[in-house]
Amino acid sequence: MTLKAIKKEVYEANLELVNRKLVIYTWGNVSAIDRVNNLVVIKPRGIEYEDLCAEDMSVVDMEGNLVEGRLLPSVDLDIHLEIYKNLESVGGIAHTHSTWATAWCQCGRGIPVYGTTHADHFYGEIPCTRQLTKEEVKGEYERNLGRIICDLFKGRDPLAMGAVLTAGHGPFTWGKDAKAAVEHSVILEELAKMAKLSLDIAGGNCPLLPDFMTEKHYTRKYGANSYFYQSK
Amino acid sequence: MTLKAIKKEVYEANLELVNRKLVIYTWGNVSAIDRVNNLVVIKPRGIEYEDLCAEDMSVVDMEGNLVEGRLLPSVDLDIHLEIYKNLESVGGIAHTHSTWATAWCQCGRGIPVYGTTHADHFYGEIPCTRQLTKEEVKGEYERNLGRIICDLFKGRDPLAMGAVLTAGHGPFTWGKDAKAAVEHSVILEELAKMAKLSLDIAGGNCPLLPDFMTEKHYTRKYGANSYFYQSK
Amino acid sequence: MTLKAIKKEVYEANLELVNRKLVIYTWGNVSAIDRVNNLVVIKPRGIEYEDLCAEDMSVVDMEGNLVEGRLLPSVDLDIHLEIYKNLESVGGIAHTHSTWATAWCQCGRGIPVYGTTHADHFYGEIPCTRQLTKEEVKGEYERNLGRIICDLFKGRDPLAMGAVLTAGHGPFTWGKDAKAAVEHSVILEELAKMAKLSLDIAGGNCPLLPDFMTEKHYTRKYGANSYFYQSK
Amino acid sequence: MTLKAIKKEVYEANLELVNRKLVIYTWGNVSAIDRVNNLVVIKPRGIEYEDLCAEDMSVVDMEGNLVEGRLLPSVDLDIHLEIYKNLESVGGIAHTHSTWATAWCQCGRGIPVYGTTHADHFYGEIPCTRQLTKEEVKGEYERNLGRIICDLFKGRDPLAMGAVLTAGHGPFTWGKDAKAAVEHSVILEELAKMAKLSLDIAGGNCPLLPDFMTEKHYTRKYGANSYFYQSK
Numbered sequence: 001m002t003l004k005a006i007k008k009e010v011y012e013a014n015l016e017l018v019n020r021k022l023v024i025y026t027w028g029n030v031s032a033i034d035r036v037n038n039l040v041v042i043k044p045r046g047i048e049y050e051d052l053c054a055e056d057m058s059v060v061d062m063e064g065n066l067v068e069g070r071l072l073p074s075v076d077l078d079i080h081l082e083i084y085k086n087l088e089s090v091g092g093i094a095h096t097h098s099t100w101a102t103a104w105c106q107c108g109r110g111i112p113v114y115g116t117t118h119a120d121h122f123y124g125e126i127p128c129t130r131q132l133t134k135e136e137v138k139g140e141y142e143r144n145l146g147r148i149i150c151d152l153f154k155g156r157d158p159l160a161m162g163a164v165l166t167a168g169h170g171p172f173t174w175g176k177d178a179k180a181a182v183e184h185s186v187i188l189e190e191l192a193k194m195a196k197l198s199l200d201i202a203g204g205n206c207p208l209l210p211d212f213m214t215e216k217h218y219t220r221k222y223g224a225n226s227y228f229y230q231s232k
Numbered sequence: 233m234t235l236k237a238i239k240k241e242v243y244e245a246n247l248e249l250v251n252r253k254l255v256i257y258t259w260g261n262v263s264a265i266d267r268v269n270n271l272v273v274i275k276p277r278g279i280e281y282e283d284l285c286a287e288d289m290s291v292v293d294m295e296g297n298l299v300e301g302r303l304l305p306s307v308d309l310d311i312h313l314e315i316y317k318n319l320e321s322v323g324g325i326a327h328t329h330s331t332w333a334t335a336w337c338q339c340g341r342g343i344p345v346y347g348t349t350h351a352d353h354f355y356g357e358i359p360c361t362r363q364l365t366k367e368e369v370k371g372e373y374e375r376n377l378g379r380i381i382c383d384l385f386k387g388r389d390p391l392a393m394g395a396v397l398t399a400g401h402g403p404f405t406w407g408k409d410a411k412a413a414v415e416h417s418v419i420l421e422e423l424a425k426m427a428k429l430s431l432d433i434a435g436g437n438c439p440l441l442p443d444f445m446t447e448k449h450y451t452r453k454y455g456a457n458s459y460f461y462q463s464k
Numbered sequence: 465m466t467l468k469a470i471k472k473e474v475y476e477a478n479l480e481l482v483n484r485k486l487v488i489y490t491w492g493n494v495s496a497i498d499r500v501n502n503l504v505v506i507k508p509r510g511i512e513y514e515d516l517c518a519e520d521m522s523v524v525d526m527e528g529n530l531v532e533g534r535l536l537p538s539v540d541l542d543i544h545l546e547i548y549k550n551l552e553s554v555g556g557i558a559h560t561h562s563t564w565a566t567a568w569c570q571c572g573r574g575i576p577v578y579g580t581t582h583a584d585h586f587y588g589e590i591p592c593t594r595q596l597t598k599e600e601v602k603g604e605y606e607r608n609l610g611r612i613i614c615d616l617f618k619g620r621d622p623l624a625m626g627a628v629l630t631a632g633h634g635p636f637t638w639g640k641d642a643k644a645a646v647e648h649s650v651i652l653e654e655l656a657k658m659a660k661l662s663l664d665i666a667g668g669n670c671p672l673l674p675d676f677m678t679e680k681h682y683t684r685k686y687g688a689n690s691y692f693y694q695s696k
Numbered sequence: 697m698t699l700k701a702i703k704k705e706v707y708e709a710n711l712e713l714v715n716r717k718l719v720i721y722t723w724g725n726v727s728a729i730d731r732v733n734n735l736v737v738i739k740p741r742g743i744e745y746e747d748l749c750a751e752d753m754s755v756v757d758m759e760g761n762l763v764e765g766r767l768l769p770s771v772d773l774d775i776h777l778e779i780y781k782n783l784e785s786v787g788g789i790a791h792t793h794s795t796w797a798t799a800w801c802q803c804g805r806g807i808p809v810y811g812t813t814h815a816d817h818f819y820g821e822i823p824c825t826r827q828l829t830k831e832e833v834k835g836e837y838e839r840n841l842g843r844i845i846c847d848l849f850k851g852r853d854p855l856a857m858g859a860v861l862t863a864g865h866g867p868f869t870w871g872k873d874a875k876a877a878v879e880h881s882v883i884l885e886e887l888a889k890m891a892k893l894s895l896d897i898a899g900g901n902c903p904l905l906p907d908f909m910t911e912k913h914y915t916r917k918y919g920a921n922s923y924f925y926q927s928k
Binding site: 201 | 256257259276277278279303304307329331332334335336337338339340341363364366369370373400401402428431432436
């Protein structure tokens with residue numbers, strides 16, 4: 001994929017966040033990585049989506065230096081870079097402050113597996129990071145946030161859990177590319193809403209989906225024995 | 233009705249789920265049955281609605297063999313087939329993961345009759361299945377889910393209760409044809425929302441509609457003495 | 465106003481319920497009365513809005529006899545007639561199953577005055593009827609529902625309280641004409657939502673607006689000393 | 697900025713409230729001040745937005761006398777004037793009855809800082825006024841409401857907290873101009889919703905964002921060391 005194609009993909013993925021009503025104003029950003037050339041394409045900081053075009057996307061190297069484009073990259077760049085460095089199968093990342101997922105973040109709680117809708121897309125509870133310490137915030141804030149996200153994924157397959165909640169902040173999602181990352185943002189928001197409503201109906205005590213159901217629904221869609229799609 | 237007409241009906245019913253915002257991505261499927269020729273028409277598996285046309289609908293026989301079309305049928309086909317085999321007055325079936333109805337499913341709770349809006353369309357509490365056992369899930373999963381749905385309807389008129397919740401999964405609705413099945417999905421979602429809000433306002437203890445009101449409202453619309461429509 | 469003009473007004477008021485998302489399918493009806501000729505114009509029963517035009521509106525006399533039009537009037541006609549007979553300043557009536565207002569109905573609870581948004585439009589708590597008895601339901605059901613609504617308004621100015629909730633059913637609203645009735649349906653739905661959310665935030669114990677605030681806000685908009693509009 | 701330009705800005709800001717679904721009917725108003733000539737431009741009272749054009753905006757002096765235009769200013773004018781007189785950096789004010797923010801008002805509760813979405817825009821808890829006394833309501837009601845709002849902001853930078861809740865009523869927001877005021881209304885509504893959902897998920901006991909996080913996120917966007925935007 002050419003850099004030009006990746007810029008278009010990242011631009012369209014950013015717009016999709018707005019169209020899906022997950023983002024207002026400048027509240028979100030999507031990036032993608034070119035693993036061959038180690039370049040990251042990301043939305044520029046502090047500019048509304050309607051004022052951007054594909055060519056405006058910022059291109060940076062793995063140290064965050066601007067390589068192409070005249071606009072500074074998203075202030076959340078270092079979070080994205082940290083994830084790309086540590087989770088090597090990730091090709092695209094999306095960050096939003098979508099309403100229902102952010103509410104779970106604000107409570108500092110992961111989203112348990114309450115149903116097959118969840119299990120169809122995320123293998124297990126969607127984890128929530130710990131709160132950063134004062135020192136971590138005063139230091140390299142964004143990089144440290146990326147670090148504690150990655151700490152949660154040591155030894156895990158990031159493509160089987162393409163979402164994380166950050167305590168007191170908002171969700172990050174990822175996938176094989178920018179489009180997949182945004183799809184995970186859309187699905188996460190829906191799951192966050194369903195989970196909250198389930199909690200309410202159940203009086204705070206919603207039953208977990210049995211593990212064998214999670215296993216069944218996830219493997220029905222992904223992996224060697226999947227049969228959810230027309231072909232693998 | 234010709235097979236071509238049924239395919240068109242099923243295709244449009246699938247789109248209606250999207251238009252009514254009950255389905256995103258590939259989260260749902262509608263089917264209809266040709267009772268004369270024992271053929272079932274259903275959405276193909278794992279394809280988004282915007283990429284489909286009426287001719288793409290899969291046609292299968294009662295054993296699930298593909299009779300017409302080049303695309304594999306929905307992975308939920310066996311659930312549909314089981315329902316068609318056991319509930320003979322059913323002509324169309326819809327399955328969604330609509331937000332509010334799925335929240336009730338995740339709690340494993342049926343939706344009680346809290347008002348006449350419910351009684352106008354469903355005669356009694358909308359039942360929720362039990363959770364499947366590990367053995368049932370490891371075996372013929374989809375068929376077993378169909379079976380425990382049908383177990384709930386033994387000796388009942390399925391057209392007087394055109395909806396069921398499946399524990400930890402999502403709702404299935406049906407009716408005399410695909411269009412009626414989708415209408416039941418729309419109405420179920422609205423009832424699920426109203427019931428949840430009622431529970432909240434009532435502090436978890438919402439009064440049930442008296443049985444004589446359910447009787448009145450249902451028979452006002454359906455059966456020998458109905459007077460809700462222009463003609464019977 | 466000619467009968468033709470009233471039919472147009474009633475037709476448009478019915479459509480407005482759909483446009484404001486208070487009604488799906490056939491769930492609602494609006495009427496208006498010609499007080500000079502004692503004729504009531506109302507939506508026909510059991511027909512979806514998209515299949516109707518202004519000329520299709522049913523015209524009945526005060527005993528419910530069809531005077532003009534080929535379509536039977538709404539099954540809820542007798543409720544409307546009872547209100548027109550007892551509340552003489554009412555010129556138009558709307559009935560919906562709008563989500564949030566219906567949730568309050570299902571709980572059998574009136575909506576307390578929690579804020580000035582409420583006081584700007586309804587003078588005091590929006591009342592909820594009692595549940596009908598088995599005998600009242602088996603007898604003249606719709607007329608009896610109209611009667612218990614009117615019982616709540618004995619000695620009250622119906623234009624100062626243009627809404628009522630019916631237990632286990634849905635809201636009725638009214639005003640000087642069909643358009644005003646529909647505006648009250650829209651506002652009631654918004655108030656029902658605000659009140660429910662307020663209850664939740666306050667942990668079930670939301671403070672009532674002081675009476676002097678209700679008085680102030682209502683009289684700021686209506687009556688001899690009002691100053692809310694450009695002219696009285 | 698010419699008066700004509702301010703009128704256009706105020707008109708468009710009023711429309712934006714409708715487009716963002718924060719206002720129905722006449723439920724809201726926006727104003728802006730010309731600090732050079734001490735003139736305030738505000739929406740006329742009791743007229744729906746679709747019936748207005750930019751030239752219809754009312755222009756008043758600091759005592760509320762109509763200086764230009766044929767339409768009386770919003771009944772809430774004195775609240776706006778009081779704020780302009782006391783909070784000198786304010787250039788535009790918006791008032792709505794937006795659903796979720798109004799629910800917090802009705803509870804008489806400020807919105808705590810539960811997350812960075814909040815800290816990105818408002819520095820600290822969004823305060824709620826006390827309820828007015830009977831005497832204050834019977835007297836100069838609107839001016840008194842303006843006064844108790846300003847009491848909360850003595851010694852504070854109003855541009856660091858561009859929103860206030862009024863007990864039993866609705867929110868007011870402000871900023872450097874009318875557009876900024878409306879943006880704060882949009883963001884406040886989103887925060888009010890997130891905060892309410894967080895409260896529910898947390899069972900009424902949502903953790904506050906640590907102060908060092910509020911500090912970090914606010915100063916990342918505003919002030920001498922900010923780096924959120926392309927340039928300062």
